[in-house]
Amino acid sequence: MSPIVLVVDDQPQIREVLRAYLGAEGFVVKEAATGEAALVMVDQFGPDMVLLDVGLPDIDGVEVLRRLRALPDPARSGAYVMMVTARSEEVDKLIGLAVGADDYVTKPFSPREVVARVKAILRRGRPVVESAPAVWRFTGLEVRPAERETLVDGELTDLSALEFDLLSALVEAPGRVFSRAQLLEKVWGYDFYGDERIVDVHIRNVRRKLSDDATDPRFIRTVRGVGYKFVGVQAGESRA
Structure with missing residues (x-):
């Protein structure tokens, strides 16, 4: 099955661009405009990857990520997360990373770069060591x-x-x-x-x-x- 990517952003034009570029690469794209809606969709679809805007209108992206990581189902709590922020200060980027984000990108961004990074992150879903011992x-x-x-x-x-x-x-x-x-x-x-x-x-x-x-x-x-x-x-x- 094609990987599912959930795009969480309150700006419709950003969701539209990312949906087009990700869809062209074969991803199944779901969308949410708020943090609460994103958590519902995570529970419903179990996305492989979440592109999560920091500046959401209800709860911010960092709080969404905290709640996502606390979900009891590992298939949902373990989803890869790329934080998207319009704030370029390093501290803003690292706040998201400190609660379990896998990557970040700042606005404005290149949709092609985002797609390339999503593909690279999902490729590492295989174990780091191919010939690892049982334990x-x-x-x-x-x-x-x-x-x-x-x-x-x-x-x-x-x-x-x-x-x-x-x-x-x-x-x-x-x-x-x-x-x-x-x-x-x-x-x-x-x-x-x-x-x-x-x-x-x-x-x-x-x-x-x-x-x-x-x-x-x-x-x-x-x-x-x-x-x-x-x-x-x-x-x-x-x-x-």
Whole structure:
């Protein structure tokens, strides 16, 4: 089946342009003009991708994203989300990313660029590691690639699709230092147009969900001036 993209914007002309360009590429396009309508349509259609305007007339896009990520059905809460904002300040972009957005674009934008980025994001729905083991086991952490599940101290934790891919990229190579650029290439999977600090925002979210203290990490360590590495201890081993 063709991927479903939900376009959420209160400006009809923007919805019309995106519908035309996305439809020409084979996507099924749904539309919503308000945040409340968007949440209803997410529940109804289970879109693969949501293009979500920040400045909606009822509830803003960041609150819509918070509610979306809190939905009980993983098929809906895990939808990829690209925030769309008319405000160019970096803080506005990162607010959305901090609550689980996968990407952002600022107005005015090129519809062709948006389509290219949507296609690239959806391509990474496949696991990061094609020959991943059945389970990665570390002290206090299990990562299950096939089920796309993460357990911390035996309890399931709710990672978004992108957060799971980011953690998997690190877990695949314990001890290896990845730069932000390398993680963007490996996880985002395309030439990212924004700030590399998008990686920092998502690392912070992953750490919070893993209850991992950045000052004394069990799992993800910051390598200053470079990037990040996974420092979890393999199950059955002791920390050196």
